[in-house]
Amino acid sequence: VPLVLNNSTFTAVQTLAGWRIGYAQRYVGAGESGAIDHSEAFLQALNTLRSASAVLVPLGLNRSEEINQFTLNTRNEIDVCVSEHRLDALVSESQSAAFHGACRSGYPALCESLGGEAKLWFYGAPWAGDRVMALVQVYRQLLQQAELLPTTECD
Numbered sequence: 001v002p003l004v005l006n007n008s009t010f011t012a013v014q015t016l017a018g019w020r021i022g023y024a025q026r027y028v029g030a031g032e033s034g035a036i037d038h039s040e041a042f043l044q045a046l047n048t049l050r051s052a053s054a055v056l057v058p059l060g061l062n063r064s065e066e067i068n069q070f071t072l073n074t075r076n077e078i079d080v081c082v083s084e085h086r087l088d089a090l091v092s093e094s095q096s097a098a099f100h101g102a103c104r105s106g107y108p109a110l111c112e113s114l115g116g117e118a119k120l121w122f123y124g125a126p127w128a129g130d131r132v133m134a135l136v137q138v139y140r141q142l143l144q145q146a147e148l149l150p151t152t153e154c155d
Contacts, residue, residue, distance in 0.1 A: 014052065014053040015053070016052040016053050018055075019088045020055045021055070021089050022056075022087045022091075023059065024098035027062070028060045039118060041093070041115055042114060042120065045139075048146070052138065052142055059090075077099060078090060078103065078107055089123065090122070090123040091120060091121065093114065094111075094119040099121070103123055107124070107126055108132040109121060109122070109132075110133065112136060122139075
C-alpha cells in the first residue's frame with residue numbers, strides 16, 4: 001500500500017462549522033436604506049471567519065440615532081438580531097461600530113486589531129460571553145495559522 005501524503009494544511013478549516021455570525025450590511029430607518037462601506041481589513045476578517053466554515057449573516061440595522069433615543073421600548077439591537085437570525089455572535093468594525101451603542105452592561109464585547117487604528121468588534125447576547133470569547137480565540141488562531149500580523153487586545 002503506497003503511503004498517503006498528509007495534505008491537511010490544504011484542507012478547509014471547519015473550526016466554526018455550525019456557527020452563525022451576523023454583521024451589519026446596511027442601515028435602515030425612516031423609510032430609507034443605506035449600504036455600509038466596509039474596509040478591506042474588515043472584509044478580510046469576514047473571509048477569515050468564512051474560511052473556518054462560519055455562516056455569515058448580513059443584517060439590516062436601525063440607524064444608531066434612532067435606537068439611542070429614549071423610549072419605553074426596551075428593544076436592543078443585539079438581542080433582536082441574535083433571536084431573529086439565530087446568531088451565535090455579531091461582528092463589526094470600528095468605523096461603523098454597528099452594535100456598540102446596543103452593548104449594555106452584561107453584554108460581551110471584545111475586539112481585535114485589524115491593523116492601524118481599525119478594530120474588529122465581537123458582540124453577543126448577555127448569556128453568550130463564553131461563546132464570544134471562544135470565537136475571538138478561534139479568530140486569533142486562524143490569523144496565526146495564516147501567518148498574518150499578530151493581533152493585540154483592545155480596551
